[in-house]
Amino acid sequence: MLAELMPRRSEGFDRIEIGHKMPPNAMAVRGSPPRACILGANPVQRKGAAVLIGWMIDIAREQSPAPTWLEGLLARSCDAGYTAVGLYLEHRFAYASAPWAASPGCLTQEAVRALQRRFAEGGLRIIPFLNTLGHMEGFIRAQGGQWLAEGPRRGALQICPTRPECREFARGLVEDALAAFDDEWVHLGGDETEQLGQCPYCAERVRALGKGGLYGEYFGELCRWVLEHGRRPCLWADMLLHHPEALDAVPRQTVLFDWQYDRRPRESTHMLRARGFDVVCCPSVHTYNSAWCFLDVTQRNIDEHLADARDVGALGVLVTTWEFCFFSHYAGVLPIVFAAGRRIARGDDWTAALAAEGGATYARAAEILGNRIPRASRLLRPGGWRVLRDAFVIRQNPFVLWQRWRDEACGPVGDELLHLCDEAAALLPADSELQFPLELHRVAVEWVRLVERAYGRYAQRDLAGCIAALEPGVALLERLRPHLVRIASAGGSAADVARLERLQEKLHGVLARMRTLPRGAAYCPAFEVLVADAYVPGDQAAWRAEE
Numbered sequence: 001m002l003a004e005l006m007p008r009r010s011e012g013f014d015r016i017e018i019g020h021k022m023p024p025n026a027m028a029v030r031g032s033p034p035r036a037c038i039l040g041a042n043p044v045q046r047k048g049a050a051v052l053i054g055w056m057i058d059i060a061r062e063q064s065p066a067p068t069w070l071e072g073l074l075a076r077s078c079d080a081g082y083t084a085v086g087l088y089l090e091h092r093f094a095y096a097s098a099p100w101a102a103s104p105g106c107l108t109q110e111a112v113r114a115l116q117r118r119f120a121e122g123g124l125r126i127i128p129f130l131n132t133l134g135h136m137e138g139f140i141r142a143q144g145g146q147w148l149a150e151g152p153r154r155g156a157l158q159i160c161p162t163r164p165e166c167r168e169f170a171r172g173l174v175e176d177a178l179a180a181f182d183d184e185w186v187h188l189g190g191d192e193t194e195q196l197g198q199c200p201y202c203a204e205r206v207r208a209l210g211k212g213g214l215y216g217e218y219f220g221e222l223c224r225w226v227l228e229h230g231r232r233p234c235l236w237a238d239m240l241l242h243h244p245e246a247l248d249a250v251p252r253q254t255v256l257f258d259w260q261y262d263r264r265p266r267e268s269t270h271m272l273r274a275r276g277f278d279v280v281c282c283p284s285v286h287t288y289n290s291a292w293c294f295l296d297v298t299q300r301n302i303d304e305h306l307a308d309a310r311d312v313g314a315l316g317v318l319v320t321t322w323e324f325c326f327f328s329h330y331a332g333v334l335p336i337v338f339a340a341g342r343r344i345a346r347g348d349d350w351t352a353a354l355a356a357e358g359g360a361t362y363a364r365a366a367e368i369l370g371n372r373i374p375r376a377s378r379l380l381r382p383g384g385w386r387v388l389r390d391a392f393v394i395r396q397n398p399f400v401l402w403q404r405w406r407d408e409a410c411g412p413v414g415d416e417l418l419h420l421c422d423e424a425a426a427l428l429p430a431d432s433e434l435q436f437p438l439e440l441h442r443v444a445v446e447w448v449r450l451v452e453r454a455y456g457r458y459a460q461r462d463l464a465g466c467i468a469a470l471e472p473g474v475a476l477l478e479r480l481r482p483h484l485v486r487i488a489s490a491g492g493s494a495a496d497v498a499r500l501e502r503l504q505e506k507l508h509g510v511l512a513r514m515r516t517l518p519r520g521a522a523y524c525p526a527f528e529v530l531v532a533d534a535y536v537p538g539d540q541a542a543w544r545a546e547e
Contacts, residue, residue, distance in 0.1 A: 052280055052316025053083045053345050055337055056129060060090030060138065061325040064105025065491040067114060073334075074119055074126070080338040080357065081345025084125035086187065086318060087112075089177075091138025096179075097172030100144035105494060109180035116182050127234075128181040131189035132170040132222060134158040151198035158193050161218035162201040171225060184232050185255060190219055191236035212243025220249035227253055237279070241268055252276045259284065259320060261301060266308040273313055280318050281309040285336055288322040291380055291388040292437040293333050295370025299350050302340050317344055325493040326386070326393050327440055327480070331433040335362055361427040365434050368424040373441065376416045379405050392444055398477070398503045399510070399531035401444060402451040409448035417445050436483040443479055450476060458514075458527045467514050473507050513537075 055077065059065055065073075077085050087107070094102045094109060116126055137157040139145040148159040148166055160166045177186055196214055197206035205214045223233040237256040240246055256272050258265045259282035269279045283305040286294040302319060309317050319340050324330050335358030342348040342356065354363040374380045379387050386394075391401040408414060421438045428434055450473050457465035477500060484496045510531050517524060525542070529535055534544035 051083070052125075052318065053081060053341065054086055054125070054127070054280075054316065055082055055319040055341065056086035056088050056321060057330075058088045058320075058322050058324060059107060060088055060092050060135075061323050062493040062495045063092060063324065063330075063491060064494055065107070067111045069491050070111070070115060071118060074115060074124060076334075076338055077341065078119070078122055078124050080341030082341045083123065083345075084127055084316075084318070086127045086129045088129040090131050090135060091142070093177070095173050095176040097169070097176055098139065098145070101139050101142045103142075105491070109176075112180045120182075125183050125185075126181065127183045127185050127187060128177040129187040129189070130173055130177055132159075132173060133161055133190055133218060134193035134195075135189060135191070150195040150202065153195060153198075156192065156194075158195045160199050160202060161193075161196070161214060162199070162205050167218070167221070170222065174222070174226065175229075178229060178231060185234050186226060186231050187234040187236075187257070188219065188222060188226070189236060190215075190240075191238050191259075193239055210243075210245065212245040213249075215239055215243055216246030216249030219246070220251065223251050223254050227251060234280075237268065237272060240272075244271075247272075247275050247277075250277075255280060255315065257282050257318060258314075260305070261286070261289075264304045264308055265314075266312060269308060269314055270312045278315045279312075280316050281305040281314045282318045282320050284320045284322065285333055285340070286382075287324070287328055287333055289384070289386050290374065290382070291386065291441065292328070292373075293336060293366075293370045294374060294382045295336070295366055297382050298336060298340075298370075302343065306344055319344075325496060326389050326499070327484070327496055328389065329433070329436065329487045329492045331487075331490070331492075332437055335359075336366070362432070362434065365424040365427045365432070365438075368420050369434060369437060369441075373417060373420050376420065377408055377413050379408060388441075388444055392447070393499055393503070396499070396502050397506050397531070397533055398447060398473075399451060399506070402448050402455075402531075403528065405444075405448050406452055409445045410452045414445045414449065417441060436487070439479060439483060443476060446476055447473065455527050458524070458530075461520075461524065463514055463517055463519060463524075467511055470507065470511055470514075474504055477504050477507070 057065075057070075057073070074085055089107065091101045091103075092106045094106050096109075112126070112128075119126065135156050136148060136159045137155070140149045140157045140159070148169060150158045150160045159170065174186060174188065193215065196211040197203050202214060205217070209217060219235060223235070226233040232253055232255060233251070234255040234257060235250070237258040240250070240256065241258075254277065256277045257280045258269045258272060260268060261284045265281045269281055272279045283301040284298070286298045286301065302317075305317055308314070319337065321330075321333070321337060335354060338357040339348070339350065339353035342353040343350060348356070351363060354366060358366070374382060387404070388401070391404045392398055409417075421442050425435060425438050450469065454466045454469035457463075457469055480500055481497065484493075484500055488494055488497055513530055513535065516537070523540075524530075525535070525540070529542045529545045532542070532545040535542070
């Protein structure tokens with residue numbers, strides 16, 4: 001812990017005034033008296049500067065948060081000591097300039113304005129986080145947005161930064177956000193733009209300017225446009241750190257958000273400060289790379305960013321949260337988010353803060369789920385990339401998890417994981433939001449063991465026994481459905497129920513393949529080939545089975 005770097009909690013609380021646009025009318029949080037977002041002596045405050053203590057909600061990944069849910073979330077954020085909340089939008093906002101991208105459940109301008117009216121008097125900032133170059137796949141993969149693409153790619157996609165019509169499209173998105181959000185800041189994104197120079201137009205610009213030159217040209221122009229409209233632009237700092245020559249093209253009024261999830265931000269933030277920029281240090285709640293959340297990693301990442309933000313004169317700290325989809329959901333980690341607010345704003349001890357936000361039993365169960373369970377398995381421990389959910393869910397073939405985890409899950413490691421799940425579950429009420437990630441771990445272990453039993457029958461050429469061993473897998477996977485339905489109905493992932501059904505369809509498909517195999521034949525395709533996505537009957541060499 002970094003107790004020596006943090007002041008003791010003050011006896012009284014002082015209001016921190018932060019310069020930003022606020023509407024003149026305001027409403028109190030329902031059920032609470034009018035109040036300001038208040039905090040005590042703050043470890044990140046620098047002389048002559050206001051402090052941002054914020055966290056960011058990722059509503060871009062299949063989320064459909066109801067206004068009442070967001071209202072409650074913002075009220076709790078204020079109580080925890082946060083002075084700002086960022087709404088990370090991507091394509092999940094009803095942009096007037098891109099109506100073809102507004103799928104059901106996206107955030108509306110009216111909902112944003114209502115939230116701002118309710119929280120204006122308390123001083124809680126609501127900052128829009130857009131994307132205007134990278135992470136634009138939600139627009140590009142919607143009918144009517146294909147023309148924006150820089151080029152083909154799996155996963156994340158960026159728009160072309162050279163074509164004038166693409167630049168105009170990005171300005172239209174920003175204009176829509178400015179019409180809805182009152183805050184002085186507007187975040188333009190800019191992270192992970194890995195396709196720079198892919199299209200012929202951009203390739204020509206890269207030959208003339210380099211990738212950093214193209215990036216600086218695009219965002220320098222967009223940031224100046226934002227300044228001309230009376231707002232302050234913000235950018236993620238990763239590409240500017242990768243291409244520091246681009247910094248010369250970016251106006252110094254731009255706020256840079258330095259996210260370092262695997263290391264301290266001290267060196268990078270110091271460099272950006274030395275170049276004349278205000279910087280916000282951005283740790284993360286480590287859910288995006290885990291089966292649930294790496295608790296120790298999260299706490300260390302936040303503590304290090306907090307200490308370095310103070311030491312190098314950053315403008316504040318923003319805790320990021322990402323990707324609550326692929327059998328992950330917000331409700332189970334919100335006590336961690338709010339505990340981080342207490343930690344940053346008041347210097348609270350982590351254990352006490354977790355207990356205050358989630359209850360003592362939540363804190364104990366979170367220790368099991370976030371530390372002891374990952375430490376028990378090579379596959380689950382920090383250093384991988386959400387390996388369990390990737391192999392079990394994201395690849396849409398649950399047999400991949402069996403191939404990757406059979407050695408551990410079918411032995412003492414699997415026994416220990418099931419024991420830890422039971423230990424944590426016994427601490428919690430039946431309706432606890434932690435019951436879902438615990439059930440996910442249980443089902444994953446039991447699934448691998450079920451497939452291993454079926455494999456044993458198949459290896460003995462017992463097709464009937466293999467089929468009989470696999471068939472209960474449909475019901476096993478079905479145990480996850482009530483959780484996923486509840487999460488979707490509460491505004492969480494709108495796609496995860498369909499993902500579960502894809503897993504069950506895959507199992508049904510493998511069973512159908514097995515039923516067509518001749519009984520008693522000397523040759524059978526290898527079990528690993530039979531369950532592969534690229535399996536083709538009669539293709540014994542199975543060149544594509546590993547794809």
